[in-house]
Amino acid sequence: xxxxxxxxxxxxxxxxxxxxxxxxxxxxxxxxxxxxxxxxxxxxxxxxxxxxxxxxxxxxxxxxxxxxxxxxxxxxxxxxxxxxxxxxxxxxxxxxxxxxxxxxxxxxxxxxxxxxxxxxxxxxxxxxxxxxxxxxxxxxxxxxxxxxxxxxxxxxxxxxxxxxxxxxxxxxxxxxxxxxxxxxxxxxxxxxxxxxxxxxxxxxxxxxxxxxxxxxxxxxxxxxxxxxxxxxxxxxxxxxxxxxxxxxxxxxxxxxxxxxxxxxxxxxxxxxxxxxxxxxxxxxxxxxxxxxxxxxxxxxxxxxxxxxxxxxxxxxxxxxxxxxxxxxxxxx
Amino acid sequence: xxxxxxxxxxxxxxxxxxxxxxxxxxxxxxxxxxxxxxxxxxxxxxxxxxxxxxxxxxxxxxxxxxxxxxxxxxxxxxxxxxxxxxxxxxxxxxxxxxxxxxxxxxxxxxxxxxxxxxxxxxxxxxxxxxxxxxxxxxxxxxxxxxxxxxxxxxxxxxxxxxxxxxxxxxxxxxxxxxxxxxxxxxxxxxxxxxxxxxxxxxxxxxxxxxxxxxxxxxxxxxxxxxxxxxxxxxxxxxxxxxxxxxxxxxxxxxxxxxxxxxxxxxxxxxxxxxxxxxxxxxx
Amino acid sequence: xxxxxxxxxxxxxxxxxxxxxxxxxxxxxxxxxxxxxxxxxxxxxxxxxxxxxxxxxxxxxxxxxxxxxxxxxxxxxxxxxxxxxxxxxxxxxxxxxxxxxxxxxxxxxxxxxxxxxxxxxxxxxxxxxxxxxxxxxxxxxxxxxxxxxxxxxxxxxxxxxxxxxxxxxxxxxxxxxxxxxxxxxxxxxxxxxxxxxxxxxxxxxxxxxxxxxxxxxxxxxxxxxxxxxxxxxxxxxxxxxxxxxxxxxxxxxxxxxxxxxxxxxxxxxxxxxxxxxxxxxxxxxxxxxxxxxxxxxxxxxxxxxxxxxxxxxxx
Numbered sequence: 001x002x003x004x005x006x007x008x009x010x011x012x013x014x015x016x017x018x019x020x021x022x023x024x025x026x027x028x029x030x031x032x033x034x035x036x037x038x039x040x041x042x043x044x045x046x047x048x049x050x051x052x053x054x055x056x057x058x059x060x061x062x063x064x065x066x067x068x069x070x071x072x073x074x075x076x077x078x079x080x081x082x083x084x085x086x087x088x089x090x091x092x093x094x095x096x097x098x099x100x101x102x103x104x105x106x107x108x109x110x111x112x113x114x115x116x117x118x119x120x121x122x123x124x125x126x127x128x129x130x131x132x133x134x135x136x137x138x139x140x141x142x143x144x145x146x147x148x149x150x151x152x153x154x155x156x157x158x159x160x161x162x163x164x165x166x167x168x169x170x171x172x173x174x175x176x177x178x179x180x181x182x183x184x185x186x187x188x189x190x191x192x193x194x195x196x197x198x199x200x201x202x203x204x205x206x207x208x209x210x211x212x213x214x215x216x217x218x219x220x221x222x223x224x225x226x227x228x229x230x231x232x233x234x235x236x237x238x239x240x241x242x243x244x245x246x247x248x249x250x251x252x253x254x255x256x257x258x259x260x261x262x263x264x265x266x267x268x269x270x271x272x273x274x275x276x277x278x279x280x281x282x283x284x285x286x287x288x289x290x291x292x293x294x295x296x297x298x299x300x301x302x303x304x305x306x307x308x309x310x311x312x313x314x315x316x317x318x319x320x321x322x323x324x325x326x327x328x329x330x331x332x
Numbered sequence: 333x334x335x336x337x338x339x340x341x342x343x344x345x346x347x348x349x350x351x352x353x354x355x356x357x358x359x360x361x362x363x364x365x366x367x368x369x370x371x372x373x374x375x376x377x378x379x380x381x382x383x384x385x386x387x388x389x390x391x392x393x394x395x396x397x398x399x400x401x402x403x404x405x406x407x408x409x410x411x412x413x414x415x416x417x418x419x420x421x422x423x424x425x426x427x428x429x430x431x432x433x434x435x436x437x438x439x440x441x442x443x444x445x446x447x448x449x450x451x452x453x454x455x456x457x458x459x460x461x462x463x464x465x466x467x468x469x470x471x472x473x474x475x476x477x478x479x480x481x482x483x484x485x486x487x488x489x490x491x492x493x494x495x496x497x498x499x500x501x502x503x504x505x506x507x508x509x510x511x512x513x514x515x516x517x518x519x520x521x522x523x524x525x526x527x528x529x530x531x532x533x534x535x536x537x538x539x540x541x542x543x544x545x546x547x548x549x550x551x552x553x554x555x556x557x558x559x560x561x562x563x564x565x566x567x568x569x570x571x572x573x574x575x576x577x578x579x580x581x582x583x584x585x586x587x588x589x590x591x592x593x594x595x596x597x598x599x600x601x602x603x604x605x606x607x608x609x610x611x612x613x614x615x
Numbered sequence: 616x617x618x619x620x621x622x623x624x625x626x627x628x629x630x631x632x633x634x635x636x637x638x639x640x641x642x643x644x645x646x647x648x649x650x651x652x653x654x655x656x657x658x659x660x661x662x663x664x665x666x667x668x669x670x671x672x673x674x675x676x677x678x679x680x681x682x683x684x685x686x687x688x689x690x691x692x693x694x695x696x697x698x699x700x701x702x703x704x705x706x707x708x709x710x711x712x713x714x715x716x717x718x719x720x721x722x723x724x725x726x727x728x729x730x731x732x733x734x735x736x737x738x739x740x741x742x743x744x745x746x747x748x749x750x751x752x753x754x755x756x757x758x759x760x761x762x763x764x765x766x767x768x769x770x771x772x773x774x775x776x777x778x779x780x781x782x783x784x785x786x787x788x789x790x791x792x793x794x795x796x797x798x799x800x801x802x803x804x805x806x807x808x809x810x811x812x813x814x815x816x817x818x819x820x821x822x823x824x825x826x827x828x829x830x831x832x833x834x835x836x837x838x839x840x841x842x843x844x845x846x847x848x849x850x851x852x853x854x855x856x857x858x859x860x861x862x863x864x865x866x867x868x869x870x871x872x873x874x875x876x877x878x879x880x881x882x883x884x885x886x887x888x889x890x891x892x893x894x895x896x897x898x899x900x901x902x903x904x905x906x907x908x909x910x911x912x913x914x915x916x917x918x919x920x921x922x923x924x925x926x927x928x929x930x
Contacts, residue, residue, distance in 0.1 A: 054832055056824055058740070087835035094833075099826040104848045104924060114834040149924040165834065338749075439626075440633025443905045443912075447867030448885075449637075452901045455889040456644045532758050536871060539760050542889055555761055562764055573761035581756035588752060 002028040007065035009050050016278035020046040022229035033206040035216030038226035041274045048177045048209045052086050088118040091166035095178040097158035101150035108146030114168035133164040156187035177209045225249045228275050228285040235311040245313035247290045292325045339589035342582040353399035364393035373565040383567040395575050398549040405534045409468040410527035417473040421480025441474040454542045472526045479522050483515035517594035524587035528580045551576050616927050638902045639680050642894045692899035697891045702899035712782045713880035717865050719800035727808050732815035754809025760871045763802045780877040799876040803868050807861045814857050818850035852923050859915040
């Protein structure tokens with residue numbers, strides 16, 4: 001359904017050209033859920049916004065690549081067609097529910113705007129539909145709540161409203177850009193459950209952007225790990241967790257507390273900062289922070305290589321070499 | 333980057349005007365007061381760059397000399413209004429007990445359109461330069477008090493001030509050592525705007541015939557005199573006006589630039605306060 | 616909201632009290648004997664004494680103040696020394712032209728500033744935007760009386776399309792009323808157009824990349840509607856706060872414009888009274904204008920609270 005081919009997105013900042021997305025390719029089938037995981041500054045959010053070209057231009061430019069949605073290239077689409085895709089085919093929810101709703105319009109008005117942008121419905125019908133949607137996303141007393149303003153809602157409730165807005169036109173693809181980051185942990189879990197149930201009910205494909213592997217662990221079919229504008233590992237969720245093939249993914253996993261971790265596994269945090277994308281390091285982008293870096297990593301930027309069926313990783317180490325290194329670290 | 337250049341140009345122009353008028357006696361080729369009945373209302377020429385006025389006086393020389401009064405009034409009003417307004421704002425913002433009464437008084441003054449208050453005061457006091465300065469100071473200090481007060485309220489609960497309080501530091505020491513330096517930027521910006529507004533207001537008062545003694549060359553007086561010759565000697569009206577515009581514009585650009593330099597998010601801040609006093613340049 | 620409205624309305628009382636003190640003191644600031652100044656130096660002592668009595672100048676100042684305040688509250692602003700007419704009558708006789716001028720100016724301001732700001736924001740990536748910000752700074756740096764002189768020269772005398780002086784009451788016909796007021800109202804509006812459109816542009820630019828506009832765009836809403844609905848509605852709220860400053864600018868400017876275009880409004884009345892040293896009229900006009908301004912401020916504050924749902928539903 002969606003195929004991204006060698007996508008490059010650049011940001012022209014006063015400090016220099018930032019290659020925020022640097023040659024990303026992936027596929028998504030209808031009804032599938034993928035998670036895109038990375039630290040802040042890895043380009044995952046820019047990538048998500050690129051899919052419907054919502055990055056502010058300037059600074060963003062799209063110098064290279066294709067985003068094929070049902071065979072059409074979004075990057076070269078005319079404005080009218082692109083607009084008719086947004087919300088209708090591909091919908092999006094954002095990180096901060098507190099600021100993503102317009103503070104001066106009622107919830108109902110904002111939801112009905114989403115409904116009426118793509119469907120020719122009378123006000124009555126749109127209202128009816130809005131109430132259904134709010135019920136679907138678990139807002140109690142929707143009829144009355146339509147008359148409320150965003151500031152009268154809690155963060156979790158606002159995110160539910162935003163999900164309802166995104167679902168208004170029954171999109172085939174829902175892009176969720178860190179939808180739970182700004183929320184309390186208990187609310188996070190509720191929102192994830194909601195997304196799951198939506199997926200089951202409507203068969204919407206979901207792209208979930210997050211910095212937290214835990215968030216996508218039981219939601220995504222596949223996980224893409226992004227680092228410095230590139231995909232460094234791509235595999236089924238199980239493979240990411242149990243057959244990790246890239247040191248960065250491994251570091252990410254080691255940095256989240258897990259109940260099933262053995263006593264020997266210490267909680268690690270990743271040393272250093274994500275690289276400066278205006279002037280990225282030579283060789284593999286991750287080598288300055290990689291516990292297993294060797295001399296060759298300074299020269300060579302390894303491409304994504306096959307590690308098993310449907311499992312790609314960008315590392316100079318083969319799977320057996322990597323397993324050996326991991327053991328070494330755990331024993332030390 | 334572009335605006336940086338703009339600010340520097342504005343500063344340069346303003347300094348040029350200020351220096352030019354201060355040193356006018358040293359370099360002006362023609363006298364600003366020499367009357368010559370033969371040379372009445374001459375159009376601009378090589379001899380008289382800006383032409384001559386109804387008494388045959390050189391308009392260029394008069395425009396240059398007139399800047400003295402206008403700039404002097406502007407700068408003195410800006411300084412006094414800033415000092416008075418800042419003091420009231422600091423006290424009102426810092427001591428809650430004084431706030432209500434001080435702000436009601438300030439609100440009372442703010443209830444008059446500034447130009448109107450100045451006009452009424454000059455009418456009562458009489459039109460000398462001193463009285464114009466007094467009137468304009470009274471017209472412009474309230475806005476400064478409001479600006480300073482709201483800046484003080486914003487930082488009042490900051491930790492460094494709380495810390496100073498708990499160590500028993502004298503309130504006035506806190507105000508001048510800790511509070512004042514942290515509210516300096518809005519004060520500087522606002523005083524630049526007061527400077528600009530005072531120049532405009534002085535010109536308006538003189539133009540209305542209640543300002544500086546008509547025999548003193550000021551831009552407002554020149555415009556007042558030139559009015560009746562508008563059709564036969566337009567240059568008489570144009571040049572003093574252009575002088576006002578250039579001077580006030582350079583001050584407004586400077587104020588705008590300072591505001592951006594001090595606070596890149598000035599726009600967002602404006603939105604948050606319940607009813608922020610306007611900090612935009614205004615006539 | 617109700618609580619806020621009541622509190623805000625009550626706050627007018629202390630402000631008007633301070634205002635009346637200031638207005639009262641205007642006369643008492645006058646150096647020398649006001650009666651002498653009004654009547655001239657060679658007035659007979661009897662006439663001076665009589666005027667002093669009439670003005671109540673022999674009582675202590677606070678007694679004078681409360682006597683005066685008592686009258687003012689009952690709507691009696693005294694009588695003109697010059698024409699012996701009640702000041703209230705004079706003000707109402709002269710208020711029509713001023714009111715017309717201000718309403719027309721406000722109309723100009725709205726009709727020009729709002730589309731201008733939207734246009735500039737929709738073309739914000741072009742050279743037009745920096746040109747506009749410079750122009751708006753230029754706009755607030757021009758003395759309006761000078762601009763008026765130039766426009767009178769350009770539009771009124773050289774090309775006599777618009778009359779440069781005089782006023783026709785609305786009762787004489789809408790056409791000639793408008794015809795006489797267009798030029799002065801436009802001149803009066805120019806400075807404020809610069810301020811309002813700049814403020815609106817600033818707030819719109821501030822709002823244009825907010826998260827909620829991203830939500831709207833992601834819904835598939837047209838860019839034009841994102842600007843005109845979402846961005847504009849948010850930008851309008853902070854812009855209302857400068858509206859009272861606009862009215863202040865207009866009230867101050869009307870004095871100049873009425874003098875220049877010889878429009879018989881209260882600005883003209885004020886200037887004439889200043890030249891005649893007709894203190895009761897000066898006091899009355901100044902008090903009247905301040906009262907209008909205080910009321911406008913009140914209405915703007917309430918409008919602001921009404922427009923922003925975060926305040927409207929505060930309680």
